[in-house]
Amino acid sequence: MWQPRREEPPDLSHARGKSPQAKREAQERLAVEKVGKLLQKRHGREIADPLEVLVTELSQAAFSAAAYGEMVGQLDKIYGPNHFGDAVPHVLVSMQRGARPGRQVRQAGA
Secondary structure, X not given: OOOOOOOOOOOOOOOOOOOHHHHXXXXXXXXXXXXXXXXXXXXXXXXXXXXXXXXXXXXXXXXXXXXXXHHHHHHHHOEEEOOOOOEEEOHHXXXXXXXXXXXXXXXXOO
């Protein structure tokens, strides 16, 4: 099972201010920059607003998961013969029953 790499928190000693608010803003800026770099690597071009693109992609993924779930749900009535000639549910139905939505899709509200 895939696990994210554990990274140390960024060094914020270079932050302009010493207040907690300034450090939090620096952390947020670094996180947005990191998301921007990942999206740039994925799309092959620089992204103007990485958070907007990320939210759009997560929304599309959630919609796709819901739409495919409905489509596969309609396949419950479709049976076909397996290699022994026995009637079995469609293969996509079997796959859907074992599938679990990803963390990002669940967080997006799918």
